[in-house]
Amino acid sequence: MRTLTKEKKDALKAFYMPKSVIGDFLIRFIPLAIGWSVGLIFLPYLMSFAFALLLVLLCIGVRYLIRSVKLKKAMYVYQNGVEGELIYQGVSDNWNVTLNGWPQQVISSFFNGSLIQTKTFNPAILKIYSHKKQVAYAHVKYQGLVVPSGLFSAQYEPSSRKVKLLFNLIFWVVVAIYGSISIYNFVSINKGYLAQTDAVMYRINNTPVFATAANNGSLFDRKFVTVSCLNLNTGKKIWQQDLKAKNENDSYYGEAHLLGMSDKYLFFYHNGLFVLDKNQGDIIAKDQDFPELAGKFPKKMLMDYYQAQLPYIYNDSMHALIISATDGLMYTIDGNTLKTGRIDMEDQDHFFDQKPALPTLYNKQIASMYDDGNHAISLMDNKDAQLVRTADLDSRPDDYSIRRQVYLDETKNRGTQWQKSDSSIYIFGGLLVDYQKSIKWPVTANDSIGYLDLFIRFNHDNPPLITKEGNLIIMHKTSTARHAHILLTAMSILGSHQWQVDTGIEDRLPFYLHDSSSNKLYLLSNEKGDENRLLRTITSIDLQTGQNKKYDIKF
Numbered sequence: 001m002r003t004l005t006k007e008k009k010d011a012l013k014a015f016y017m018p019k020s021v022i023g024d025f026l027i028r029f030i031p032l033a034i035g036w037s038v039g040l041i042f043l044p045y046l047m048s049f050a051f052a053l054l055l056v057l058l059c060i061g062v063r064y065l066i067r068s069v070k071l072k073k074a075m076y077v078y079q080n081g082v083e084g085e086l087i088y089q090g091v092s093d094n095w096n097v098t099l100n101g102w103p104q105q106v107i108s109s110f111f112n113g114s115l116i117q118t119k120t121f122n123p124a125i126l127k128i129y130s131h132k133k134q135v136a137y138a139h140v141k142y143q144g145l146v147v148p149s150g151l152f153s154a155q156y157e158p159s160s161r162k163v164k165l166l167f168n169l170i171f172w173v174v175v176a177i178y179g180s181i182s183i184y185n186f187v188s189i190n191k192g193y194l195a196q197t198d199a200v201m202y203r204i205n206n207t208p209v210f211a212t213a214a215n216n217g218s219l220f221d222r223k224f225v226t227v228s229c230l231n232l233n234t235g236k237k238i239w240q241q242d243l244k245a246k247n248e249n250d251s252y253y254g255e256a257h258l259l260g261m262s263d264k265y266l267f268f269y270h271n272g273l274f275v276l277d278k279n280q281g282d283i284i285a286k287d288q289d290f291p292e293l294a295g296k297f298p299k300k301m302l303m304d305y306y307q308a309q310l311p312y313i314y315n316d317s318m319h320a321l322i323i324s325a326t327d328g329l330m331y332t333i334d335g336n337t338l339k340t341g342r343i344d345m346e347d348q349d350h351f352f353d354q355k356p357a358l359p360t361l362y363n364k365q366i367a368s369m370y371d372d373g374n375h376a377i378s379l380m381d382n383k384d385a386q387l388v389r390t391a392d393l394d395s396r397p398d399d400y401s402i403r404r405q406v407y408l409d410e411t412k413n414r415g416t417q418w419q420k421s422d423s424s425i426y427i428f429g430g431l432l433v434d435y436q437k438s439i440k441w442p443v444t445a446n447d448s449i450g451y452l453d454l455f456i457r458f459n460h461d462n463p464p465l466i467t468k469e470g471n472l473i474i475m476h477k478t479s480t481a482r483h484a485h486i487l488l489t490a491m492s493i494l495g496s497h498q499w500q501v502d503t504g505i506e507d508r509l510p511f512y513l514h515d516s517s518s519n520k521l522y523l524l525s526n527e528k529g530d531e532n533r534l535l536r537t538i539t540s541i542d543l544q545t546g547q548n549k550k551y552d553i554k555f
Contacts, residue, residue, distance in 0.1 A: 002079050008152055012078065015151040016071040018124065025167040027063055029174065031055040036178055049178055077139045077147050084112040086136035086148055088129065094119065111136055111146050118146075128154055193226065193555040194534035195524060198258040200266070201232065201513045204279050208232040208515045208522075211266050211278070213256035214240075214555045215534055225256040225270050228555055229281060232513065232522050235538050235551045239281030247271035247301035254301040259321060260314020262335025267314055267321050272299050275338065285338060292340045296325035313351070322351075359435060359459060362508040363398055366430025366475050368457035370464045374411050375493050377472065378418065378454055379404040379429045385418055391449035398457065402480060404429040406495050414447050421495030429476035431464035432488065434514050439463045467543040468519040471498055475509075478502070488521075490546060499546025503539060511535055519543045524553075 035052030087110045093103035099121050107118040107129045118129055128150045135149040193214035201210045214226040224244035228237050247254050256270040265284060268274040275285040287297040298311045311324035314335070321333040322343065332341045345351050359365050369378040380388065381401045387393040406421035439462055465473050467490065474489040486505045490498035503509070503523055510533075511524040523539040541548040 004075060004079055008078070009075070011152045011154070012074050012147075013071060015125070015128070015154070016074050017067045018122065022167070025171060027059055028056050028171055031059040032171075032174065032178070049181075052178070053175075073142050073145055074147050077142055077145055078137050080141075081137040081139035081147070082112075083135060083137055086111050086116070086129075086131075086134050086146060088132050089115075091126065091130070109146075111138060116144070116146050124154070194526070194536050195230075195511075195553050196256075196258070197511045197524075197533060197535065199511065199513075199524070199535075200258060200261045201515065201522075202261065202278060203517070204229070204238065206517075208513075208518060208520070209238055210513060210522075210524075211258065211261070213258060213268070213270075215255065224252060225254075226555070227256060227258075227266075227268055227274075227276070227281075229278075230553060230555075232515070232520075232538065233540060235553045237554060240555070241276060241281045241283060243268060243270040243274050243283075245271040245274075245286070246299070248299045249301060251301070255303070257302055257310060259310075259312050260316065260335075262314075262319060264336055265338075267312075267335075269302065269310055269312055271301060272297055273312065273321075273323075273333075275333075290333065290338075290340055293323070293325065293331055296323075296327050296329075296331070298324070298326055324351075359433070359462075360508070362428070363430075364459045365433060365435075365509055367433050367459050367462070367464045368430060369455050370431055370472060370493070371411055371455075372493060376409045376411050376413075377431070377493060377495070378407045378409075379426060379431070379474065380407055380418070380454075381405065384454075388418065388450040388454055389416075391453065393450060393453040393457065399428075402427055404476070406474075406491065408495055414451050416448060416451070424497070426474055426476035426489070427479060427484075429474050430458055432473040432475040433459045433462040434465040435462045436514060437463055465514055465521075468516070469498075469544060471543070473521070473543075482506075488541070490543065501541055501546055501548055 032052045032055070035055035036048055089108040089110060092106045092108070094106050095103045097104040097119075102121070104119055104121060105126055107120070107126060109116045109118070109129060118125070120126060128148055131148070131150045137147045137149070138145065195210075195212040196215050199210045199212035201208060203209065208231075209229050210232055211227065211229045214228055224242045226240060226242050228240045230237055243256060244252060246252055252271070254271050256268055259267040259269055261267070261278065264278060266276045266278050268276060272287045273285075273290075274283060276282065277284055287299075288294070290297075300310065302310065312321060314321050318332070319335040320341075321335065322345075323331045323333070325331055330343050330345055332343050333339070334341070368380075369376060371377075381404050383396065384393060384401050384404070385407060387396055403425045404427070405423070405425060407418040408421050409416070409418045439460060467473070469492075471490045471492050474491055476487050476489065477484040478487060483506050486503045486507075486509065487500060488503060489500040492498065503525070505523065505525045509523060510526060513522045513524070514520075515522065519542070521541045521543055523541070524535040524537070525539065526534060526536045535553065537550055537552055539548055539550045
């Protein structure tokens with residue numbers, strides 16, 4: 001038995017377990033890239049990243065195991081094998097196996113009269129086996145393994161520390177980027193599901209509820225979407241339903257959009273049409289349940305419900321869902337009977353330019369004036385009041401008017417004798433509109449230009465919100481600062497104050513619902529930093545007293 005000195009052991013280790021900076025980098029980077037990209041097909045972000053790291057560890061472990069077993073065999077052969085002469089015969093190319101366009105090298109040698117072939121891409125191995133004659137060692141226990149003595153005298157250059165540092169840096173930067181994306185996505189998802197602003201309000205057994213799609217802010221981590229009905233007085237879930245359908249790309253990805261509501265049903269879109277029972281949440285019908293429209297339903301993947309441009313729209317006046325089908329024609333589905341029909345539209349090109357029911361700009365959530373036929377109320381600053389009298393209000397930008405006050409007039413004067421109600425100041429103040437209603441046009445051709453300009457200054461499509469007590473709600477801000485809170489102040493039509501609530505909401509109201517039956521206003525909002533398109537909390541305000549409470553939406 002030969003003695004295995006430390007020098008010989010190190011030489012065997014350097015030969016059979018060579019240190020390669022590029023090899024070490026690739027054995028980590030390639031499994032990481034493959035594992036993460038393949039994992040995303042089947043797993044959420046964080047789990048796919050964990051899968052990729054596990055694959056890296058597995059590849060490193062398997063590589064180490066294979067090389068260490070080979071080293072152990074070589075050490076055994078050297079210590080216990082027979083000694084013979086290894087005669088180099090030549091080298092050939094194996095084009096069946098290539099690396100970066102280079103063929104595998106096949107080294108042919110004779111050992112004690114037997115042909116030995118060694119396959120490698122490593123130039124160091126090729127150099128050692130290319131000695132014309134050298135002593136070598138073999139053992140019957142490991143057929144085909146020959147340990148050449150030339151490896152003991154070979155010079156092994158240490159890896160460049162700078163190169164090693166560079167490749168390690170590249171690898172860990174990639175890991176940090178992948179990890180940050182995965183962790184950010186995981187945290188975003190696990191903030192919980194949030195409500196969308198395409199929600200609708202109705203009542204179940206006299207309880208005010210709202211239906212919406214549950215959105216976690218991630219498009220590619222769900223194989224289905226969840227829609228729910230929640231109690232507006234508690235934020236708690238009443239029913240929940242999962243919608244699952246493939247889009248035109250044969251995947252389940254995509255958001256959901258609430259198209260509208262009839263007396264009996266909710267109409268959702270998620271890679272196709274879903275009709276749900278309003279009270280129970282049961283799926284009543286899907287695409288395949290309308291044989292007259294078989295193969296004609298558009299199945300576009302919805303990337304963002306908030307910017308929805310879909311070939312579906314629910315028309316409240318027609319009580320029907322209108323579809324621009326894939327055959328170029330337009331069809332209807334009755335909102336209550338679910339019977340299908342055909343319809344022709346003159347302006348089909350722009351008919352499906354869907355706009356959110358809730359105005360999304362602050363100045364579109366307020367009206368400049370209210371006129372009930374007896375009294376007229378408006379919010380203006382001193383300069384506005386002057387310009388109204390001279391019919392020059394339209395020459396002044398809206399945001400120049402900051403410190404507004406309540407002005408009153410009698411309807412018969414048609415806005416020619418505005419008088420200040422009191423000295424109270426409302427920064428950017430206006431009358432909160434009830435966007436669930438349409439306005440009755442109160443102006444006539446005989447009205448002054450100033451009266452007309454004041455009427456159309458802000459939102460003139462929806463009337464101001466009126467409480468059961470006949471009060472108006474002034475929406476205004478605490479200051480002109482960027483993060484100033486929105487305040488709501490109740491006021492009678494004669495200008496007297498009733499109550500005031502600091503909503504804690506900035507910029508504009510993301511979503512609100514007025515329930516005239518219970519005389520409550522529900523503000524659906526989100527935390528600072530969240531997008532306005534997703535809602536987390538409900539603030540319930542009693543419109544008689546101003547008492548309010550805030551609670552989370554619980555999917």
